[in-house]
Amino acid sequence: MAQITAALVKELRDKSGAGMMDCKKALTEAGGNIDAAMDWLRTNGIAKAEKKSGRVAAEGLVAVATAGTTSVAVELNSETDFVARNESFQDLVRSVAAVALENKGDFDATLAAQFPETGRTVQDEIKEAVATIGENMNFRRCVSLSVEQGIVSTYMHNAVAPNLGKIAVLVALESSADSSVLDALGKQIAMHVAAVSPASLSIADLDPAAVEREKNVLIEQARASGKADNIIEKMIVGRMNKFYQEVVLLEQTFVIDGETKVSKVIENAAKDAGTDIKLTGYMRFALGEGIEKKEEDFAAEVAATMSGK
Numbered sequence: 594m595a596q597i598t599a600a601l602v603k604e605l606r607d608k609s610g611a612g613m614m615d616c617k618k619a620l621t622e623a624g625g626n627i628d629a630a631m632d633w634l635r636t637n638g639i640a641k642a643e644k645k646s647g648r649v650a651a652e653g654l655v656a657v658a659t660a661g662t663t664s665v666a667v668e669l670n671s672e673t674d675f676v677a678r679n680e681s682f683q684d685l686v687r688s689v690a691a692v693a694l695e696n697k698g699d700f701d702a703t704l705a706a707q708f709p710e711t712g713r714t715v716q717d718e719i720k721e722a723v724a725t726i727g728e729n730m731n732f733r734r735c736v737s738l739s740v741e742q743g744i745v746s747t748y749m750h751n752a753v754a755p756n757l758g759k760i761a762v763l764v765a766l767e768s769s770a771d772s773s774v775l776d777a778l779g780k781q782i783a784m785h786v787a788a789v790s791p792a793s794l795s796i797a798d799l800d801p802a803a804v805e806r807e808k809n810v811l812i813e814q815a816r817a818s819g820k821a822d823n824i825i826e827k828m829i830v831g832r833m834n835k836f837y838q839e840v841v842l843l844e845q846t847f848v849i850d851g852e853t854k855v856s857k858v859i860e861n862a863a864k865d866a867g868t869d870i871k872l873t874g875y876m877r878f879a880l881g882e883g884i885e886k887k888e889e890d891f892a893a894e895v896a897a898t899m900s901g902k
Contacts, residue, residue, distance in 0.1 A: 597621055609634050637724075651881040653677050653730070655761040657747040658690040664745035665693045666761040666878045667703075667735040669719075672728040682730075683754055685722055689715055689732060690756070698737025736876050738765040743870075744772050746779025750787045758880075762786045765874040770866035778862045778870070781849050786877050791842035794875060799841065807836050842875065 597620045605616040605627055611634050619637075623629035653670035654677050669686045676682050688709055696702040708718035715732065723730050738745045743766045750760035762783040766775045793799045811832045815825040837844045843856040853861075855872075863870040 597625060601625065601627070605630050605634075651884040653880060654683065654686045654753065654757050655749075655759065655878045655880050656686045656690040657749060657756050657761050657763065658687075658694040659745065659747060660694055662741070662743065662745060663694065663697065663737060663739040664747050664763050665690060665698045665735055665737045666747075666763055666876055667693050668733045668761075668878050668880065670731045670733050670881065670884070671726075676726055676728050678753065679726065682722070682726065683757055685718070686757060689719075690735075693735040693737070697739075698735050700735050703735055704732060734878070736763070736878070738763045738874050738876060740765050740767045740873060743768045743770075744775040744779055746776050746783055748780055748783030748787060750784075760787050760880065761878045763874075763876045764872070766870055767873045768863070768866070768868060768870040770863075770868050770870055774862070774866050775870070778859070781847075782855065782858075782872065782875070785845070785848045785855065786842065786875050788848050789845060790877055790879070791845060791875075792840040794842050794872065796837050796841050796844065799837075804833075808833060811836075843872070 597617060601620055602613060602616045605611070605620060606613060608627070609616065609631055611619070615634065616630070619630040619633040620627075622633050651670060652672060652674045653668065655666060655668045657664060657666050659665075667686070667690045669682075669689055671677055671682060689703070692706050692708065692715055693699075693703045696706055704716045705714055707713070708715050711718055711721075713721065719730050719732055746764045746766065747756070748762045748764075749756060749758040750762070752758035764779040764783045764786065766779050768775055792803070808829065811829050812825065815828050815832075820828065838846070843854070843859075845855050847853045847855050847858050849858075859870055859872055
């Protein structure tokens with residue numbers, strides 16, 4: 594058997610764009626022959642998948658899954674919304690969410706975990722889907738929230754199927770109250786989070802750098818008005834409180850009734866339930882947020898398609 598050297602693996606990797614381990618396996622299968630190894634990669638859809646990996650995948654779906662007092666949210670991207678409506682892609686996203694739930698939202702563990710019924714890892718299953726469906730795909734992120742006692746409510750905005758959609762929200766409520774009461778409250782808070790996208794749960798959780806930047810901007814604005822320093826100091830206190838009310842979940846006005854502070858909504862629910870209710874965490878996944886999308890006009894898109902790019 595031919596010796597599979599590091600230089601040989603690098604040569605195939607440069608030629609195919611495939612991963613190191615895939616290249617080593619291909620060379621082993623091909624007895625060290627580069628061309629045969631390249632054919633092996635193409636036959637197994639690996640080179641094809643890697644070639645597409647440079648294309649922007651900003652569409653796709655987010656999904657949620659729940660077991661007991663733990664819930665997860667995942668995001669799996671595709672290049673087009675058309676693929677997101679494909680049942681095979683939807684099944685893939687559901688399965689990835691189920692695996693993420695088993696792995697408590699650990700991204701790396703989920704990526705390396707076995708995909709149901711295929712014997713492949715989640716990472717390899719996504720590569721297989723890329724080769725089959727013909728679009729780049731990317732398992733972008735996953736997160737998990739848990740409580741010792743209580744519930745982690747889930748909400749899906751713009752759902753295309755059960756637990757699949759465009760905006761996923763998790764809300765963790767720690768309490769001994771009845772689960773139906775907690776879930777009703779949790780879903781309302783989750784709808785609020787989906788609508789206004791708060792920056793943090795509490796004032797203490799805000800990024801100190803963001804707070805400092807906001808304060809500095811407000812100070813400069815106040816100074817420009819020519820006010821005395823002692824007046825400015827009082828102005829800043831009031832304006833920072835307004836800032837907190839805009840970006841901090843517990844300080845925001847509840848969108849459901851438009852008048853009650855979220856913290857007060859939870860306090861009132863706790864009184865009605867006869868026991869403490871604590872909002873311990875939340876998470877909001879909006880599909881494609883933060884991904885820089887490549888803008889192309891229709892003519893350029895057609896030309897790119899005709900040229901096979």
